[in-house]
Structures are given as C-alpha cells and as structure tokens.
Amino acid sequence: MAVDHYENFPVASLLLPRRLRGAVRDIYRYARAADDIADEGNATDAERLARLAAFRAELHRIGAEPGSVPAAAPELAPIFAPLAGTIARHQLPITPFFDLLSAFEQDVTVKRYDDYASLLDYCSRSANPVGRLMLHLYGAAAPDNLAQADAICTGLQLANFWQDVRVDWRKQRIYLPGEDLRRHGVSEEDLAACRLTPAWRALMAFQVERTRALLHSGAPLAHRLPGRVGLELRMVVQGGLRILERIERAGYDVFMNRPELGVRDWAAMAWRTLRTFTHL
Structure with missing residues (x-):
C-alpha cells in the first residue's frame, strides 16, 4: 500500500524484483515532488502552477530527446536526470507522466x-x-x-x-x-x-x-x-x-x-x- 503520504504506490517494495526498484524510486520521486508542489506549503495557486509548468517543460525535453539528460534547473536535476534514464532504459511511454502532471495541476484549480x-x-x-x-x-x-x-x-x-x-x-x-x-x-x-x-x-x-x-x-x-x-x-x-x-x-x-x-x-x-x- 502507501509509502509516506503518496498513497498506494509500491515504492521499492521488497516484493518487487530488485532490477525494477531503482526505476520505481525514480517514478515515485517525480510523482511525489509534483504532488507536493500541488498540495504542500503556502505557495499561491499561480506559483504552484508555474512550478508544475517547469515540470512539464522537462517532460517535453525528455520526450524530444529520449535518453538525454535534461538541462534542468539545478533544483530539478535530481528528479529529471534519473527519470530520463529510467524512461529510456525501460522504454516507458511519456504520456502517463504528463497525465500525472495534469492531475496535479487540476488539484490546484x-x-x-x-x-x-x-x-x-x-x-x-x-x-x-x-x-x-x-x-x-x-x-x-x-x-x-x-x-x-x-x-x-x-x-x-x-x-x-x-x-x-x-x-x-x-x-x-x-x-x-x-x-x-x-x-x-x-x-x-x-x-x-x-x-x-x-x-x-x-x-x-x-x-x-x-x-x-x-x-x-x-x-x-x-x-x-x-x-x-x-x-x-x-x-x-x-x-x-x-x-x-x-x-x-x-x-x-x-x-x-x-x-x-x-x-x-x-x-x-x-x-x-x-x-x-x-x-x-
């Protein structure tokens, strides 16, 4: 079930094959960070949406240049650099990541x-x-x-x-x-x-x-x-x-x-x- 506050996400569970645990951590890190932007802290709605827009820009960069390390802002590099590698290595579709982001944006509005x-x-x-x-x-x-x-x-x-x-x-x-x-x-x-x-x-x-x-x-x-x-x-x-x-x-x-x-x-x-x- 849940790990921390991002519920129902089987993060690196011992039941998961070892070879997949790193990929799951990378996906979870992305989802949790975006979720926190939408939900946590005292930022205004405009500030939250602007930060989520930066996530969207990084996803577009990954989609346009599969396997490349995104030239992200320093604070985003720990999220998107490993995520780009995971997406390329496992040939994951990019659409689910955009869908998650769309939902987090909806949480704001x-x-x-x-x-x-x-x-x-x-x-x-x-x-x-x-x-x-x-x-x-x-x-x-x-x-x-x-x-x-x-x-x-x-x-x-x-x-x-x-x-x-x-x-x-x-x-x-x-x-x-x-x-x-x-x-x-x-x-x-x-x-x-x-x-x-x-x-x-x-x-x-x-x-x-x-x-x-x-x-x-x-x-x-x-x-x-x-x-x-x-x-x-x-x-x-x-x-x-x-x-x-x-x-x-x-x-x-x-x-x-x-x-x-x-x-x-x-x-x-x-x-x-x-x-x-x-x-x-």
Missing part, C-alpha cells in the same frame, strides 16, 4: 466534482498512470491488463478519498461527487460540522460498495502476473479492501477516526494475500 464521471476522469490521470507504468516495467502492458490495472488504481484512489474526507475538507476539497451528496441529502455544511447522520452513513456505504466492486473487477490481474509481481499486486489490492472494511467498522465515521492500517491489519492482509483470490 479544481476543488469539487459534480458527478462520478468527472471524478473518474480525474482518477484516470491521478492514479491510473501509476499502474500503467508498473505494467510497462513488468513487460505486461497488454490491453486487458491495462484495463484491470486502471480499475485497481482508481479503486485505491477512491478508497483513499473516503479515508481522507476530513483531511481533504481542511484543504477545501471535496471528492464526494456532488450528485451523490444531493441524492443522499448531505450538504457541505454537514461535512463542515462532521454530522454523522443516517444520510451520511448511506452515502458512504454507497461509495464503499462501489469502490469495492472496482477493486474486485481488477483483482484477476494478480492471477496473470507471475511470481513476486503478482504477490505485490495482491497485497496492494488487499490494502485497499482493508481500508474499506475499516471505514465500515467505524460506522462510516471518517470525521473523528481516520481509518489507518495497523499491525493486525497488515497480518490479515498478508494472510489473505497468500490465499487464492477466490476469497476476494
């Missing part, structure tokens, strides 16, 4: 999602590129695999959103689709007041079940990926499912009790991972 379709579109750029890059690293980027990886990554992203409703509210963000809030009779004032009402529980139960279905739909991918790679993916999926279980067990109170994975959760995830996926 968009604070609400009126419908589920627009939220899925955001996830297609904020989460799915990670899974797609991993499949390219594994040499397993077949269309069926990519589709199921998308389902897993979107499911993990949504699980993180439902886990972090209160955290995101403090950043003036709401990822719960507006259409679902209206349908269940939950207002932004209810979120601000942390009202744990029957309407709130019904709303969250709906989100949890829909997210669980996404994770289930992508889970067969772990059967097809061999060895430690498949094991890694099983553990990642189990982490997302476990977060959803914790939300349910808390009675959907994510206001006062942010669901987090403890030692017992990790033990349960490991046990489930070692069993067949027919139990998912």
Whole structure:
C-alpha cells in the first residue's frame, strides 16, 4: 500500500524484483515532488502552477530527446536526470507522466466534482498512470491488463478519498461527487460540522460498495502476473479492501477516526494475500 503520504504506490517494495526498484524510486520521486508542489506549503495557486509548468517543460525535453539528460534547473536535476534514464532504459511511454502532471495541476484549480464521471476522469490521470507504468516495467502492458490495472488504481484512489474526507475538507476539497451528496441529502455544511447522520452513513456505504466492486473487477490481474509481481499486486489490492472494511467498522465515521492500517491489519492482509483470490 502507501509509502509516506503518496498513497498506494509500491515504492521499492521488497516484493518487487530488485532490477525494477531503482526505476520505481525514480517514478515515485517525480510523482511525489509534483504532488507536493500541488498540495504542500503556502505557495499561491499561480506559483504552484508555474512550478508544475517547469515540470512539464522537462517532460517535453525528455520526450524530444529520449535518453538525454535534461538541462534542468539545478533544483530539478535530481528528479529529471534519473527519470530520463529510467524512461529510456525501460522504454516507458511519456504520456502517463504528463497525465500525472495534469492531475496535479487540476488539484490546484479544481476543488469539487459534480458527478462520478468527472471524478473518474480525474482518477484516470491521478492514479491510473501509476499502474500503467508498473505494467510497462513488468513487460505486461497488454490491453486487458491495462484495463484491470486502471480499475485497481482508481479503486485505491477512491478508497483513499473516503479515508481522507476530513483531511481533504481542511484543504477545501471535496471528492464526494456532488450528485451523490444531493441524492443522499448531505450538504457541505454537514461535512463542515462532521454530522454523522443516517444520510451520511448511506452515502458512504454507497461509495464503499462501489469502490469495492472496482477493486474486485481488477483483482484477476494478480492471477496473470507471475511470481513476486503478482504477490505485490495482491497485497496492494488487499490494502485497499482493508481500508474499506475499516471505514465500515467505524460506522462510516471518517470525521473523528481516520481509518489507518495497523499491525493486525497488515497480518490479515498478508494472510489473505497468500490465499487464492477466490476469497476476494
């Protein structure tokens, strides 16, 4: 599951083949740095977008001159010099990196999602590129695999959103689709007041079940990926499912009790991972 605050990213996991760990670190370093620009600190929106534009310029340079070391500004060289090498060495597509950047730019400018379709579109750029890059690293980027990886990554992203409703509210963000809030009779004032009402529980139960279905739909991918790679993916999926279980067990109170994975959760995830996926 998560490493530090960039959740659901299997950074240099011991389950990953050693030959891929450096590449994963390089991708993670890029994603985390861009995510921090969008989310952390006290910069203005204009300043954040300008810094992300510098990332975009470096990506264009890498795309135009594959394998070259970008002539980046000194502060960007530690990110883009190794990333350029990883992209060239593993013949990674450049589009997922642009997609991630687009999502981080959207984090700066968009604070609400009126419908589920627009939220899925955001996830297609904020989460799915990670899974797609991993499949390219594994040499397993077949269309069926990519589709199921998308389902897993979107499911993990949504699980993180439902886990972090209160955290995101403090950043003036709401990822719960507006259409679902209206349908269940939950207002932004209810979120601000942390009202744990029957309407709130019904709303969250709906989100949890829909997210669980996404994770289930992508889970067969772990059967097809061999060895430690498949094991890694099983553990990642189990982490997302476990977060959803914790939300349910808390009675959907994510206001006062942010669901987090403890030692017992990790033990349960490991046990489930070692069993067949027919139990998912």
